[in-house]
Amino acid sequence: MVRTYAQEFFETGKKFHEQGNLVKALNYYHKALNYLRTYADVKTEADVLLEIGNVYVERDDYETGQKYYQSSLKAFKAADDYTGEGYALSGIGFIFEKQERFVEARENYFEAVKKFEETKDQERVATISSLIGGTYEEQGAWEDAIIEYKRSSSIFKNVSDIKRKQHIDDLIDDIQNKRSITKTTRNEKLIAVLYLIGLIFAEISVIYINTEVGIVIELVILFALLINSSLDVSYNYSVMLKSIMIIPIIRIIGLLLPILQIQPLFWFPIIAVPLYEAIYTIMKSQGLTIKHVGLIWGNKKIQFLIALTGLLIGIIEYEILQPQPLIEVLNPVTLIFASIILFISIGLAYELIFRGIIQKNAENAFGTIAGILYTAIIFTAIQIGWNSFIFLIFIFMVSLFYGYTFMKTRSIVGITVSSGISTIFLLLILPFYASTIFHLI
Numbered sequence: 222m223v224r225t226y227a228q229e230f231f232e233t234g235k236k237f238h239e240q241g242n243l244v245k246a247l248n249y250y251h252k253a254l255n256y257l258r259t260y261a262d263v264k265t266e267a268d269v270l271l272e273i274g275n276v277y278v279e280r281d282d283y284e285t286g287q288k289y290y291q292s293s294l295k296a297f298k299a300a301d302d303y304t305g306e307g308y309a310l311s312g313i314g315f316i317f318e319k320q321e322r323f324v325e326a327r328e329n330y331f332e333a334v335k336k337f338e339e340t341k342d343q344e345r346v347a348t349i350s351s352l353i354g355g356t357y358e359e360q361g362a363w364e365d366a367i368i369e370y371k372r373s374s375s376i377f378k379n380v381s382d383i384k385r386k387q388h389i390d391d392l393i394d395d396i397q398n399k400r401s402i403t404k405t406t407r408n409e410k411l412i413a414v415l416y417l418i419g420l421i422f423a424e425i426s427v428i429y430i431n432t433e434v435g436i437v438i439e440l441v442i443l444f445a446l447l448i449n450s451s452l453d454v455s456y457n458y459s460v461m462l463k464s465i466m467i468i469p470i471i472r473i474i475g476l477l478l479p480i481l482q483i484q485p486l487f488w489f490p491i492i493a494v495p496l497y498e499a500i501y502t503i504m505k506s507q508g509l510t511i512k513h514v515g516l517i518w519g520n521k522k523i524q525f526l527i528a529l530t531g532l533l534i535g536i537i538e539y540e541i542l543q544p545q546p547l548i549e550v551l552n553p554v555t556l557i558f559a560s561i562i563l564f565i566s567i568g569l570a571y572e573l574i575f576r577g578i579i580q581k582n583a584e585n586a587f588g589t590i591a592g593i594l595y596t597a598i599i600f601t602a603i604q605i606g607w608n609s610f611i612f613l614i615f616i617f618m619v620s621l622f623y624g625y626t627f628m629k630t631r632s633i634v635g636i637t638v639s640s641g642i643s644t645i646f647l648l649l650i651l652p653f654y655a656s657t658i659f660h661l662i
Contacts, residue, residue: 227256231269243276250276267296267305274312283316290316307336311349323356327508330356347376351389356508358392360456363400364581365513367393368631405586409458412449413587416442417598420468424605432476439469439476460507461582467499467574468599486547486559489566496570503578514577515633527626527635531642534619538643539651541612546652560645568641575600575620576627576636584628593624 234249250273257266274289290312297305314329330353337345354369370393377386405413419442427435443466450462471492478488504514511517518524547563548555575596584592597620604616623636 227253243280247276263296264300264302267293267300270296271309283319287313287316303336303339307333318356323360324508326356327353343376343380347373362585363396364584366396368513405455405458421602424602428608436473436476439473443469457586461586464503464578464582470495472603486562490562493566493570496574500573514573515627515631517632518634519630519632524632524635528638531639535643535646537615538647539655541609541615542607544648547648551653556649559649563644564641567644568637572633572637572640576623576633580624580627589628593628597621597624
């Protein structure tokens with residue numbers, strides 16, 4: 222009997238809710254809730270809590286609405302109801318979005334997507350993906366917005382919802398217009414160039430003055446970026462500056478390692494640890510997923526062809542630099558061990574930060590061409606320590622190639638493998654077998 226009363230009150234509340242009578246809807250929802258708390262029906266209680274949250278949101282009482290959404294989320298979890306959890310998380314995300322707390326909104330939306338994927342509710346996944354795209358668009362993070370909108374459009378196409386697909390496609394087209402209108406200021410561009418000059422000067426100082434001067438300059442740049450990114454600047458410009466902060470950190474650690482007399486091969490994983498920590502922190506602060514930073518296959522044939530370029534790049538790099546090997550003896554065990562270190566520490570880590578994060582943020586801030594160019598110059602700047610002008614020209618061209626490839630495919634898979642292969646050939650294989658390989662060529 223108690224359960225029957227609760228269900229009747231709930232259904233009556235829903236009718237008033239549909240009619241727009243929020244006061245009476247709340248009244249009946251609370252009556253249902255009071256009955257349900259004396260009867261162990263967690264699922265229905267969760268549904269009622271969710272509807273109460275919806276009412277408060279419609280009344281613009283977001284604080285109270287969030288409390289009920291949180292309570293419904295807890296109840297849905299207890300009932301193992303993934304769909305309910307998805308709705309509750311969507312509601313919480315919507316509240317954060319209304320409060321312009323976009324990163325927190327995305328965190329909840331992404332969790333909601335996971336729940337709906339569990340239940341194979343593709344339409345809801347598409348809807349939430351479009352909401353995620355909207356949060357990026359609100360911040361002017363155009364590339365990330367397009368990724369989510371394209372995902373949403375693709376799903377709507379698969380479920381034959383042509384009307385909603387067209388709406389999402391219109392949003393994508395609209396972004397192109399917004400990009401041409403929303404630009405960084407002249408002062409912001411000038412400051413970005415000054416940071417670039419500072420990074421180049423720091424590297425030159427290490428070669429022609431001394432290491433200590435280079436470290437001091439890197440520290441000055443690091444603190445300047447920290448302060449500048451926290452000032453009242455545009456979102457895209459701020460996150461770009463924050464992503465660049467990892468560069469002086471890498472260089473400071475790299476410049477200190479020779480002093481510690483550590484075997485050169487192990488410099489790379491030592492540098493990679495703070496690099497991966499920075500990557501995680503940046504992704505978390507921007508609300509990025511692995512898809513946004515390019516960890517997707519895309520077209521596998523194209524990625525395979527891109528990966529093969531690493532062979533040619535590595536050979537040319539060796540011809541220019543002819544470095545000493547990082548390992549004393551080349552055998553299968555040492556080659557595999559050292560290759561894994563270099564692939565993870567340089568190939569993957571560097572492409573995540575330079576292409577997946579810095580270039581994407583620079584494209585959002587400055588536009589596609591300028592973003593690729595800016596990233597390529599930064600990438601080239603940290604190679605100045607090789608003390609070869611020809612190598613700098615070559616690595617700049619390689620960086621432009623990687624940047625263009627990422628811009629077209631939005632994947633770093635092929636680029637990462639290419640970078641890993643070139644580094645392995647440059648520092649492990651060719652120092653031992655260059656004469657043999659070149660003879661065969």
